[in-house]
Amino acid sequence: EFGSDSIVPVSVAAMKEYYKQFDPRSYLRYNYIPPRADFTRTDSIVPWKLSCLHRAFQEGDVHGRTLIDIGSGPTIYQLLSACEHFSNIIMTDFLEVNRQEIRRWLHGEPDTFDWTAFLQHACELEGKGCSWPEKAKRLRTAIHDVIPIDVHSPNPLHPYSLPELADCLVSSFCLEAVSPDRTSFQKALTNLGTLLKPNGHFLMIGALDESYYQVADGVHIPVVPVDQEFVSATLKSCGYEICTFQCYTLPQDMKVGVDDVAGIFFVKAKKK
Numbered sequence: 001e002f003g004s005d006s007i008v009p010v011s012v013a014a015m016k017e018y019y020k021q022f023d024p025r026s027y028l029r030y031n032y033i034p035p036r037a038d039f040t041r042t043d044s045i046v047p048w049k050l051s052c053l054h055r056a057f058q059e060g061d062v063h064g065r066t067l068i069d070i071g072s073g074p075t076i077y078q079l080l081s082a083c084e085h086f087s088n089i090i091m092t093d094f095l096e097v098n099r100q101e102i103r104r105w106l107h108g109e110p111d112t113f114d115w116t117a118f119l120q121h122a123c124e125l126e127g128k129g130c131s132w133p134e135k136a137k138r139l140r141t142a143i144h145d146v147i148p149i150d151v152h153s154p155n156p157l158h159p160y161s162l163p164e165l166a167d168c169l170v171s172s173f174c175l176e177a178v179s180p181d182r183t184s185f186q187k188a189l190t191n192l193g194t195l196l197k198p199n200g201h202f203l204m205i206g207a208l209d210e211s212y213y214q215v216a217d218g219v220h221i222p223v224v225p226v227d228q229e230f231v232s233a234t235l236k237s238c239g240y241e242i243c244t245f246q247c248y249t250l251p252q253d254m255k256v257g258v259d260d261v262a263g264i265f266f267v268k269a270k271k272k
């Protein structure tokens with residue numbers, strides 16, 4: 001007997017049905033304002049994520065021309081460090097509403113989400129005295145495309161054909177939130193591997209032990225709970241070596257009722 005709010009996804013098709021209810025503005029409101037995005041707190045989630053990404057690129061071994069952001073959603077923060085090291089960034093998402101949200105920000109349209117504090121924080125991390133408008137301009141210049149993706153397809157970007165494989169993949173909170181089970185998570189990771197050059201890097205951020213999240217008022221999407229052991233083992237079984245694996249445990253006041261996330265992981269992996 002399942003609890004009233006437990007959700008039992010049965011297939012990839014069922015997950016795609018759930019995503020028809022995804023509301024970008026609600027999603028941004030739930031996850032990208034304080035306390036989860038509070039730059040005055042060292043224990044807030046977004047500053048932790050931005051510092052992981054900053055460090056990953058600062059090590060100097062992640063570089064090249066093409067970077068693909070997998071399942072971008074309606075957010076751009078995940079590329080604030082990447083845009084200093086890659087000139088050809090391709091953003092992707094399953095939903096047109098999310099691709100549209102990103103395009104509106106890229107075109108500087110009014111009434112888009114305010115990423116200023118995120119841009120300012122990234123400039124502070126880099127310590128090169130750049131201003132947030134300069135950072136925004138650099139990010140907009142590096143993002144060359146916003147295209148559809150389905151990680152459950154053996155050819156995830158079909159019908160778009162990549163002129164060259166990516167030197168780096170970035171993905172934030174996608175695989176665990178779009179896969180009905182762990183087998184499907186692993187298969188999606190295998191599909192994504194076809195987009196990445198050998199010796200290319202995969203920088204993944206994800207939720208630990210999450211079983212659902214809210215995408216609009218009263219609409220919950222199921223998530224396959226994953227932990228460090230499963231994510232590491234799956235990356236290794238897909239031909240990656242783990243360079244870095246970092247975990248963040250949510251303080252009680254970061255649990256704001258929009259999901260049951262226990263922690264966040266950041267993994268930097270290299271494709272053999």
Ligand SMILES: Nc1ncnc2c1ncn2[C@@H]1O[C@@H](CSCCNC[C@@H]2Cc3ccc([N+](=O)[O-])cc3CN2)[C@@H](O)[C@H]1O
Pocket residue numbers: 016019022031036045046070071072073074093094095098149150151152172173174177178207210213259261264
């Ligand atoms: N088949 C598919 N292939 C590729 N992308 C797909 C597919 N289906 C849906 N998508 C696309 O992937 C989705 C990515 S957003 C998924 C949200 N993940 C869970 C959410 C995130 C989050 C954020 C921040 C924090 N925090 O603590 O700060 C916690 C959490 C935990 N809850 C969405 O853009 C959808 O449009």
